[in-house]
Structure formats: structure tokens, C-alpha cells
Amino acid sequence: MFRKLVVAIASAVALVGAGSGVAVAAPPVTLGGGSGITLGDNGQDIFDCTLTTIGNDAAGRLVGLTAAHCGSPGMTVKAEYDLAAGSVGRIVSTNERLDYAVIEFDRGKVVPVNRVGNVTITGLGAPAGFPNIACKEGRTTGNTCGIVWGDVFGSQETWTQVCVIEGDSGAPLVVGTTLVAMVNAYLLAPCAGPEVGTNIDVIMADINGRGGPGAGFRPI
Numbered sequence: 001m002f003r004k005l006v007v008a009i010a011s012a013v014a015l016v017g018a019g020s021g022v023a024v025a026a027p028p029v030t031l032g033g034g035s036g037i038t039l040g041d042n043g044q045d046i047f048d049c050t051l052t053t054i055g056n057d058a059a060g061r062l063v064g065l066t067a068a069h070c071g072s073p074g075m076t077v078k079a080e081y082d083l084a085a086g087s088v089g090r091i092v093s094t095n096e097r098l099d100y101a102v103i104e105f106d107r108g109k110v111v112p113v114n115r116v117g118n119v120t121i122t123g124l125g126a127p128a129g130f131p132n133i134a135c136k137e138g139r140t141t142g143n144t145c146g147i148v149w150g151d152v153f154g155s156q157e158t159w160t161q162v163c164v165i166e167g168d169s170g171a172p173l174v175v176g177t178t179l180v181a182m183v184n185a186y187l188l189a190p191c192a193g194p195e196v197g198t199n200i201d202v203i204m205a206d207i208n209g210r211g212g213p214g215a216g217f218r219p220i
Contacts, residue, residue, distance in 0.1 A: 028109050029079035029088055031064070032220070033172035033179065034116030034137025036080030037103075039071035039091070047071060048080055050139045050171040052182045052200075053121055054105070054112045058216025062105040062112060065203065065214075066170035067184050068094040070101060077103050080139060085109070092213045098156070099184045100203045101170075102214040112220045118143040121219050125178035127151060127158050127199040134160050134175050136183055138168030141191070148175075149194060156202040157181075163191035173197050179219065 031037070033053040038045045049070035057063050071077075073094060076087040089105035105112075114121050119137035128134050128148045135145040146161030158181040162173065171183040173195075181197035188194070207214040 032113035036139030055219040138171035140167035165190035
């Protein structure tokens with residue numbers, strides 16, 4: 001699978017009161033499935049990817065998902081549209097084989113939403129099959145839709161004709177308002193397809209089996 005990621009540069013700003021030199025905390029950022037996120041390490045912003053979904057796990061933690069090739073455990077997560085707000089979460093676990101990462105967010109720094117652009121997520125569902133039409137919301141190409149080919153090789157992945165390019169990694173793939181898969185890669189050429197993504201039921205089964213952050217996840 002051909003995977004590329006985009007490099008972003010960090011910026012920071014402090015708000016100063018009238019002559020007091022007191023820094024004011026940045027307002028919370030708004031994030032949902034389809035939001036652009038920037039992942040970094042040791043204060044440096046490195047990769048731009050897409051948030052798959054956000055919600056609460058069984059322990060009441062605010063968590064989200066993205067692709068594992070976007071970052072490793074411990075890496076910081078920022079809202080791409082507001083890098084000045086600083087880190088709002090961290091990757092806490094990954095599964096390289098299924099290519100997903102679990103993010104734990106700081107609840108005081110994030111306003112979670114279930115709609116970004118033209119994609120709304122109201123629940124998680126079983127894999128889609130031919131000839132359904134699926135859509136995704138990605139930080140690079142926005143909202144695109146295409147026919148579903150299904151799980152071509154029985155490898156726990158869904159193939160579609162949805163247009164994706166670098167930076168769309170992690171984007172939610174939905175049928176209607178049901179999240180069915182995570183965008184992980186494209187084959188052949190960008191936007192020529194096919195797009196390949198791990199089925200969300202497979203991801204959730206693995207997270208629940210492991211326990212810890214993300215187990216018992218429900219989207220906002």
C-alpha cells in the first residue's frame with residue numbers, strides 16, 4: 001500500500017493581558033470525524049492526518065481514532081486549523097497490523113462534534129458491500145463518495161472508489177451516517193483508486209479485546 005504523509009510546521013501564541021504579562025488559556029478546539037489533525041513529537045509538528053471519529057469510552061474518557069501510520073504512542077495531537085491552541089491530546093496505543101491509533105483527548109480542550117463538513121456519524125456499523133455508495137470526509141480532499149467494492153480479499157478491509165490522497169489517512173468512511181471503515185491507503189494512484197480502509201467493527205473488536213483507553217467506545 002502506498003502511504004504518504006504531509007509535514008506541517010508548528011506555531012504558538014500567548015495572549016497577554018493589559019500590561020500584566022499573564023498568559024490566557026486558548027479556547028477549546030472543535031473536533032469530529034473528518035477533522036484535520038497534526039501529530040508531533042518533542043514539540044515538533046510532523047504529520048497531518050484525519051480524525052476518524054470522537055466519543056467516549058466505557059471509562060468516560062474522551063477518545064478518538066486515526067491511522068497508526070500517522071503516529072506512534074506518546075505523540076501529541078493538535079487541531080490542524082488552530083495549531084496555536086497547542087496539544088489537545090496524545091496517541092495512547094496503536095495496532096500496526098490493522099493500522100489504527102487510539103487518541104486520548106483532554107476534555108477541557110476539545111469540543112467534540114458528530115458532524116464535520118458533509119459527514120455526520122451517528123453510530124458504528126458492519127462493513128459495507130457492493131453496490132453501496134460510501135462517502136468520506138478528509139482533511140485534504142474533503143467530502144468524496146464512490147461505489148463500494150467490498151472486502152475483496154477477505155482481509156478485514158473495505159475497498160471503495162472514494163477519492164483519497166495523502167493527508168486523508170484516518171478519514172471516516174460512512175454509509176449514510178453509519179461509520180463502517182477508516183481510510184488507510186490507496187492503490188495504483190491517488191483518486192484513481194481503489195481506496196482501502198480497515199473495517200470499523202474489526203478495529204473496535206481489537207480495542208475492546210485489549211481493554212484500556214477506547215474500550216467500549218461510543219461516538220458523540
